[in-house]
Amino acid sequence: MSHLTLAASGLTAGYDRRRPVLDGASLTVPAGRRLAVLGANGSGKTTLLRCLSGALAPARGRVTLDGAELRHTRAGLRAHRQEVQLVLQDPDDQLFSASVAQDVSFGPVNLGLTEDEVRARVAEALALLAVTHLAERPTHQLSYGERKRVAMAGAVAMRPCVLLLDEPTAGLDPTAVGEALAALARLQEADSTVVMSTHDVDLALRWADEVAVVVDGRVVQGTPETVLGDDALLARARLDRPWALTVGARLRALGLLPDGALPRDADALLAALPDSPGVRT
Numbered sequence: 001m002s003h004l005t006l007a008a009s010g011l012t013a014g015y016d017r018r019r020p021v022l023d024g025a026s027l028t029v030p031a032g033r034r035l036a037v038l039g040a041n042g043s044g045k046t047t048l049l050r051c052l053s054g055a056l057a058p059a060r061g062r063v064t065l066d067g068a069e070l071r072h073t074r075a076g077l078r079a080h081r082q083e084v085q086l087v088l089q090d091p092d093d094q095l096f097s098a099s100v101a102q103d104v105s106f107g108p109v110n111l112g113l114t115e116d117e118v119r120a121r122v123a124e125a126l127a128l129l130a131v132t133h134l135a136e137r138p139t140h141q142l143s144y145g146e147r148k149r150v151a152m153a154g155a156v157a158m159r160p161c162v163l164l165l166d167e168p169t170a171g172l173d174p175t176a177v178g179e180a181l182a183a184l185a186r187l188q189e190a191d192s193t194v195v196m197s198t199h200d201v202d203l204a205l206r207w208a209d210e211v212a213v214v215v216d217g218r219v220v221q222g223t224p225e226t227v228l229g230d231d232a233l234l235a236r237a238r239l240d241r242p243w244a245l246t247v248g249a250r251l252r253a254l255g256l257l258p259d260g261a262l263p264r265d266a267d268a269l270l271a272a273l274p275d276s277p278g279v280r281t
């Protein structure tokens with residue numbers, strides 16, 4: 001799979017022309033990397049992902065894939081969707097077929113692939129999402145977490161170069177979140193660019209290569225430490241500072257962490273602490 005750069009510039013988009021949700025939003029999805037999109041409820045994360053996927057046409061601005069502008073024609077959208085797939089927050093908006101295997105094969109069948117190619121794609125996608133054992137199950141009998149993974153498998157079966165996931169971990173228990181993140185790691189190893197929207201600043205800090213915060217209709221993008229360490233921005237966006245940044249700063253101030261150490265999660269924090277008798281892991 002090749003890496004293509006998906007970008008948006010100057011997007012104005014919404015559902016009511018008088019009050020756009022996005023108002024001049026620009027963003028570049030780093031090719032081959034992980035981007036977390038954060039923002040308060042109703043800030044426009046889903047709207048942004050829908051514009052990037054082609055599902056929603058912006059009133060102004062443009063979406064480009066490796067510099068080529070997305071055209072909202074039948075052919076333009078079809079070409080875009082082969083490279084960019086959106087997985088909706090609610091799997092029930094996406095699963096329609098009787099069985100898991102049928103559902104996951106829907107996209108590849110529509111691409112006109114041969115039966116063997118479809119079967120190979122379905123097997124690959126089910127394996128990447130660790131749901132091979134569910135292949136023959138009716139989708140309506142699956143748990144919420146299983147349905148979310150199957151919905152992701154349906155998108156993965158299209159072998160997109162960019163996968164846009166709208167809150168893939170919302171509503172999952174901690175083990176299921178871990179499994180979903182492991183699946184995303186396998187996708188990235190398989191060369192996908194992964195974009196995830198989330199409210200979870202701690203998850204964004206430990207998972208993402210870059211973060212984008214949607215606030216006041218625009219996007220502020222940068223490294224997780226820079227963006228999620230900007231208290232004024234976080235207040236505007238109604239987000240909390242990740243705990244690892246707060247604890248890391250306190251430990252640095254106490255001289256317990258080296259100046260440059262910026263641990264992103266508990267394991268990294270414990271590993272960065274000096275090995276003193278007072279510190280037990």
Ligand SMILES: Nc1ncnc2c1ncn2[C@@H]1O[C@H](COP(=O)(O)OP(=O)(O)OP(=O)(O)O)[C@@H](O)[C@H]1O
Pocket residue numbers: 015021039040041042043044045046047048
């Ligand atoms: N189909 C729609 N018709 C009308 N308004 C909509 C529609 N979808 C979203 N909106 C409105 O657009 C705004 C942005 O919604 P959006 O779903 O993009 O936000 P979000 O950041 O994804 O929110 P959340 O975190 O709650 O999922 C909200 O005010 C919402 O009510």
